[in-house]
Amino acid sequence: MSLFNSDYQPISTATPATAATHEPAATSTPVPVKGKAVTYSGTYSVGLVDVNVPEVVKDDDVVVKITATTLCGSDLHLWHGEATGIAAGTVLGHECVGIVDKVGSAVKNLKEGDRVVVASNIACGECRFCKQKITSMCERTAQSIADLRGSTGQRTPESFGCGHLPGKMPGAQAEYARVPVADFNCLKIPDEVPDEKGIKATSNGVKQYIQTDAVYINSIVPLRRIKDTGIKDGDIVGIWGLGPIGQAAVRFAALAGARRIYAIDKLDSRLALARQGAKPGVVQTINYQQLEELDDVVEFIQAKCPEGLDCAIDATSTHEPKSLLHKAEKVLRLESDNPNVVNECIRSVRKMGRVGVVSSYPGAMNHFNMGAVMEKGIRLFGNGTPPVHLYWQEILDKIVSDELDPTFLITQRIRLEDVPDFYPVWASRVPSIQKVFAVTRFGPEKAHPGTPALTSNQQLERLDGGRRRSSLLVTVQQMGGRRRSSFLQSMLSEGKTYLDKALGTAQ
Incomplete structure (x- = not known):
């Protein structure tokens, strides 16, 4: 399987060449290597931007070169502005598979070139919950700007690509991602399992584990x-x-x-x-x-x-x-x-x-x-945030044995570059679209047999909410948001609070 599509060139890691000289070369700061990523820029607005390729920060980190990712229904909460505290520039997405590109000195079970699926929730691997693989209960990795103690009594685990309550970790709708505690939060997938079958390692089946996309994760829930x-x-x-x-x-x-x-x-x-x-x-x-x-x-x-x-x-x-x-x-x-x-x-x-x-x-x-x-x-x-680590090996085994084939969910295959334009399509709830599989320039050149071919630009434009309609759709939706002034929003919210108290339904 080719790791590069024919129309892509790999990112160069070389520093700019300097003219020949007899003088000693001046020490300069290396130019950061850039990669593509889908980032949040406001309600109903995401974009494809160049971001610095992440580095190994801690000894137990790896950097994964993402081959495939997905769009999940949870991503729409952010796109619709339903989740507060999301900073502009947050890299979205929490489901992916890829190839290990950089390895920290303390990583024991992974090496460069290994294909892995990445857990959507980041777990420490050491607390009493993680030892039982109930990783959705891990509290040690939480770095969120707020927590849910007011309603649940406990903190939430860290998750990729949410940028608010579940932490600030950059997401997986990108060409690269840093994975902390990599030995615990990455699952190696066999070469015979295609990306289309393994992406579900985050959400939301055995062969689905191999995919870098979120297909596997969606099976976990x-x-x-x-x-x-x-x-x-x-x-x-x-x-x-x-x-x-x-x-x-x-x-x-x-x-x-x-x-x-x-x-x-x-x-x-x-x-x-x-x-x-x-x-x-x-x-x-x-x-x-x-x-x-x-x-x-x-x-x-x-x-x-x-x-x-x-x-x-x-x-x-x-x-x-x-x-x-x-x-x-x-x-x-x-x-x-x-x-x-x-x-x-x-x-x-x-x-x-x-x-x-x-x-x-x-x-x-x-x-x-x-x-x-x-x-x-x-x-x-x-059954909210799934304990990915508790079930992902079982699902992978079912995929490898052909007991489960998750590819039936994949109805759309797009490039990472098309993900921003696909958000309005995804939000319009086109009946024919179930799960969206997005490939990066590092992904397989050809679709796995039985899965959809890449959606062309012309096909994307014809979909409900596609490029021809997205600008109008976003404008109308944003106008609707502006009509609700902050004063009206505050009055309605206070009215609901009083009503809840009167009815005895307040939290």
């Missing part, structure tokens, strides 16, 4: 939900939301032995893809928009399964609210929770059932159905 909720042979499972996380959850639930899986979404293309995730008859799909009422999802499941589900998994996104109240909160930038799907899950499971849920907001779900949880003895599992 649904696998954790399957593990936490304890799906076993003969279980009846419901999965709400059939994006990349939900699709992977369908397949993991089938591998765990679920005899029936209800897959719920509103897009026929996603429903059709979910039906391919298990042997015929196991997956039964529900298009909730074709039901008379939103709550009819629960009634439909109860009619088909009177005793209720054994397990329900919320794999939905806060970007697509269902209720009118939630839609209004989103427009006014007052969104704090997304309890609708969680409540549907709670109502659908049988007594002593299990519900796995992830929410993108601290202190979310403050309106979920606690009474039903208590009366039915439901076990509720939060």
Whole structure:
């Protein structure tokens, strides 16, 4: 496999040549080597810039030459301005695979030229949580400008490319990345595993691990939900939301032995893809928009399964609210929770059932159905930041053995240079796009068989939200943001606070 695309030239590390002279050469500071990176420059605005190639800072660091990265739904929180405290110039992205380029003196298990997938969350490898590989609980690496102690009682682990609460570590939508505690936070991948199969090492399957992209990581989140909720042979499972996380959850639930899986979404293309995730008859799909009422999802499941589900998994996104109240909160930038799907899950499971849920907001779900949880003895599992290190070897093994092939998620293949133009496309929720695989100039020259070819400039322009529309889209969205003056925003926020206190729902 060629490490360079034919139309790229490698970055030169040589200093500028000097004219011949008999005088001793003057000592000069080496010119920093530059690499491309996608950086945040404001709400609805990202760009491709030249940044200094990172160096080994600590003895246990490595610098990875990234071959592939991805766009994740979590990146849209930053693009939409939904996460505060992000500095302009923050390198985005948290999912990648690549080649070890520089190695610190204390690194024992890696050498230059090794192909690795990089964990999305940075762990110390030594604390009591890391020793159990529950790395999403690691507190020693947190360098965030703020923490979540007010709502969770503990700090959050450091993550790549978030630039706010989970730390300031530059991200993976770049040509290079520095990885701390590299022996622990990098997983070597075999040469026979292509990037397209290994990128999921961060989010969000065995062969997916090999990819530098985020494909592998996205598999971690649904696998954790399957593990936490304890799906076993003969279980009846419901999965709400059939994006990349939900699709992977369908397949993991089938591998765990679920005899029936209800897959719920509103897009026929996603429903059709979910039906391919298990042997015929196991997956039964529900298009909730074709039901008379939103709550009819629960009634439909109860009619088909009177005793209720054994397990329900919320794999939905806060970007697509269902209720009118939630839609209004989103427009006014007052969104704090997304309890609708969680409540549907709670109502659908049988007594002593299990519900796995992830929410993108601290202190979310403050309106979920606690009474039903208590009366039915439901076990509720939060599945937010995944413990990547706990599951990535298992997923890699499944990929190598062909038990799991994560490439089914990849619907778009683009160059790193096209990532900024693709953010509006990604935000427009084009139904045909599931997972975006972005290759750098160091990536494979040809796509792995069965995965999409590179999207051309002409194809990108024709996509909803593409280059022809992006300027208008951004302008309209920014105008909408400017209409909400800081005074109005403050008044609305205070009004919501008083209402929460009056209703007893304040945190």
